Amino acid sequence: MKNEPLRIHTAEGALRGAIDEGIFVFKGIPYAAPPVGALRWRTPKPVTPWKEVRDATHWGNASWQHREQCVLAGGGDPGHLSEDCLYLNVWSPEIQPSRPLPVMVWIHGGGFTIGAGSLHPYNGKALAARGVVVVTLNYRLGHLGFFAHPALDAEYPSGEVVNNFALLDQIAALQWVQRNIASFGGDRRNVTIFGESSGGRSVLSLFASPLAAGLFHKGIVQSAYSLPDKKRQDALASGVAVAHHFGLENASAEELRALPADSFWSLPVRLGNGPVAIAGDRVLPKPVVEVFAAARQHRYPLMIGYNSDEASVLEYFGVDPTATITTLRQRRPLLLKLIKSLYDEHDDHRLGRKVARDMAFGTLTWLAVHAQHQRGVPGWRYYFDYVSENSRDLCRYGSWHGNEIPYVMDTLTAENVQMADRPFTDNDRQFARRISEYWLRFAHDASEFSHQLQGEVIWPAWHPGADVTLRFGIKGEAAIVTQHRFMRLRLRLLRLLMRAMVKLK
Template identity: 55%
Template sequence: MQNPTAPVVETRQGKLIGFTQDNVDAWCGIPYAAPPVGQWRWRSPRPPEPWEGLRPATACSASSWQSSEYCQELGGGDPGQFSEDCLYLNVWSPSSRTAPLPVMVWLHGGGFTIGAGGLPPYNGAPLARRDVVVVTLNYRLGHLGFFAHPALDGEEDRVVHNFALLDQIAALRWVQENIAAFGGDPDNITLFGESAGARSVLSLLASPLAGGLFHKAIVQSGYTLPDTPREQALKKGEALASHFGLEHATAEQLRAIPPESFWPLEAPLNIAPAPIVGDCVLPEAMLDVFFAARQHPVPIMIGSNSDEASVMAVFGIDLAGQIQKLRRERRFGLGLIRLLYPGVKGDEELGRQVCRDMAFTTMGFVVMQAQQRAGAPCWRYWFDYVAEAEHATYVNGAWHGNEVPYVFDTLGQVEPSRQYVNERDLAFAAQVADYWVNFARHASSDRDVLKGPTNWPACRKGRDVLLRLGVNKHAGFRLENRFMRARMSLFKRVMKHHVSLD
């Protein structure tokens, strides 16, 4: 028998019944596109099929194919079952709703190879209690999400390689059409994401297909790795087909490869943690768009963490080796870098900071300057808080991804943090989440300051200011002018030539 108090909404496809917990209504596993299976693998997503009657929406869907072990270790939890039929989203909304509420749409990270919208850190209930509607989603991962092969060319009336980004665009279209039924305002949608999710946000800010689908953007630890050129992606696709014994593969043969065969592939057959440039989604490289200030001119919040280099080992990058390479090949460049990092001792520590800043910190500087040229506001942050019990573990600061449970205010609800957080950690997390919600609610071209423990001004023309979220790993909020300005100016000039996974 159905629970008579369970929340029911009517979408364009049909009615959904969800569940209520602690004054928040939730609906999970909502299809936003038709299953991309069989002949629909490596094609643009299609609208979801309508249904009759009341569809249960009480459990998250299967995730895209990936390594469960890797996701549990690095991606935020257990992604559950896998399927190519993975294009579903989840919605949280306060049970008491009056005026239309700001909408926050989350794109998960994981290098475009792991992750899911239903992972525990992304529980939208704590943000929804602040009177916003939260949406999280799955998108195609790995080769299912990013692929090029000559046999697939010409199947559609446009060139498509970034299927994952098209999934995200389809989800945003679904939100535009349906979110009012959940209490959300379709004219106030904030797109936010971390790592590969942040890279997705940057890509959609640069994509001609995403204009008007969101009104604000938050970029958490977006990175400067170059997009993969279409020609290179086509060659990689042919090499992958050969690996499966398909020298002159047809589209039908490629689609017959079992979906679970792709994710275990290692270099050079794995995908890069960056989209492909040269299709309808990204006709121009994301970095080139921002360098030319041609991004969609919406308010942006952007920042990164104090120990982003923690992720470099995952990509197989030897931090000390980067400095040793400079010493062999570019002694002048190394001398210049030493001037920019006074007091930093040893190749390991210098490599850690240089790689962090070239790959992550500089992205905020690039976006700030692009926003200033476009006449749009930009709020910059630097996350440097570590839970009090974990200072000895996180010696160099906040790791890549550490800010996520603070942003969602799920710290203490997810492993392993529930084992060690205290009231002061939780209070700090609540303040960070408040800033994110304030951005979603108030940020606009006319709004210069976000209210909080420290009032946070946007970077306008002539103003380069950043908010430290945590100071030397401890609680606190502090504004800093011209943050790492000399380093950022140099790295912006050279990063296109020197940031890669090679």
């Protein structure tokens, strides 16, 4: 029966949840104190414990953001917006299992500017029904989540400065999991963090953050982009420019914290953060790419991959992939000839999309699994190339950025505003079951000693010799196959040439 009352005790107080088709659901659980007033741009503080039973049957607030943009491109309506946004949600199939269940913590994407853990594609009910405890969370977005200014830095001792408040929120949520997930039937010693796009970048950032050590045990990265993290000095200059925009020439910390919370998401593009964290503070001392290039990430198992038409997201933001090919033809014709030979593609538009995809997403997957191998801990690489049956005329170049999410989460039956006129089919849903099984197997079984993942196709951990990639879909059709040395030469070339290519833009 749906929405039956249910009571759970946590370290902070009792919660009243509900049962939805046999799954225990708790929504809007505060995992840290509201980061408002004097707590804006500070490390998350503990929740004040409550004495009465707290209702946990409604979603918590999402961070301030552009609602229409989230509806259009972020997965749906994020709900009520507020600076008071540090809430999480839990789905569990069994509160008192015979053995604690694996925990999967989803970190939503959206360029660190839009999104919420309550969105329909992220509903944890389907995965929970298959034997895991699922947690989704909200965290501070935009300038509320990532911000640097000299007046704020002055509040910290030397070497203790914090700028990545969104990452600290995610760390606070993982600390909540360590404190409380046993009450929901979860195993705090087997926590998988997973996320897509900026959520995937968050996973990589947590792998690189000394403050996140010991709070999780493995990670899954979906379509994380290779953009460099923002340098702290650039973030400070940006923070000063934001203050100037609001008429604060020599802003004090108090004046900055007095600015209306809803004024930041509507700032001009030139004052935007960009979809990356800030490198150089206590949370992220070194850039993510630099940490993985040196194989200094935490020694946890990692699964990482990307989709066949990631250029779709670049196109959404007005980046023309064809322009890079045109520039290469004008400035580096020999390099273009080499790239064409590797891609066996002569149409500039198609070639541009593939090069943009592999440079912006593929090179990071290669770097990450190579770093895992160097670190002596397993990594698995995948490539998602399935397109739902009613969307194949629309997705002509492959699977769009984010298209894998409802397959991974097994939420093809959930409401999908963007694709209302292109409903998912039974074949789509069957393929989603097959794909999500690998995510579940990883959560259940992957450890630092694993050499492979079980499934309908055995998935070996990556190492340079075999260089195995698991393909979910081939040219839009349903298939799960392993492939050796998939895109090997392309990604090596683009990794070597990335700096030169960036300069061409």
